[in-house]
Amino acid sequence: MPPAGDRPVITPLPxxxxxGLVDALAQLTFTVxxxxxxxxxxxxxxxxxxxxxxxLRDRRPAINDLARLLQLDKSSVTGLxxxxxxxxxxxxxxxxxxxxxxxxxxxxxxxxxxxxxxxxFEAEIAALVAELSxxxxxxxxxxxxxxxxxDARRRGxxxxxxxxxxxxxxxxxxx
Numbered sequence: 001m002p003p004a005g006d007r008p009v010i011t012p013l014p015x016x017x018x019x020g021l022v023d024a025l026a027q028l029t030f031t032v033x034x035x036x037x038x039x040x041x042x043x044x045x046x047x048x049x050x051x052x053x054x055x056l057r058d059r060r061p062a063i064n065d066l067a068r069l070l071q072l073d074k075s076s077v078t079g080l081x082x083x084x085x086x087x088x089x090x091x092x093x094x095x096x097x098x099x100x101x102x103x104x105x106x107x108x109x110x111x112x113x114x115x116x117x118x119x120x121f122e123a124e125i126a127a128l129v130a131e132l133s134x135x136x137x138x139x140x141x142x143x144x145x146x147x148x149x150x151d152a153r154r155r156g157x158x159x160x161x162x163x164x165x166x167x168x169x170x171x172x173x174x175x
Contacts, residue, residue: 056106
């Protein structure tokens, strides 16, 4: 049966044409999530746990901030952090800005694990975009970045009071 109007047909064949924005993004999401799931499983982690470690690479958010970043409720994030802490991947520390707040930071073991996961994920993504030209990859990156940034703004993410991870030589690292 032919498709109605100009609506594209979803095809499992590579290079089968434009799927349309909604179906293309949905299929791309499934593909990327499957890659992330394989990497997480290889390290005996859930997708949420690997996302947690990815967030903690360059910031030390509080539980409430993590909940917003992960789009999970606070109790789920508390359990996620508890399990990661039991495995020695994260730690809770008092905030340098507000002693009533507890920040979550990545440990050396967590950093090593996320570095391995990041390398594997980069390889998976490189394979996914291998047939794209450099300019197509650049456009895809720029467009995806705009979509992600707009979504974060809608959810109020740009205004999180998240402490940066201290770097060597910084005042916070000397404390």
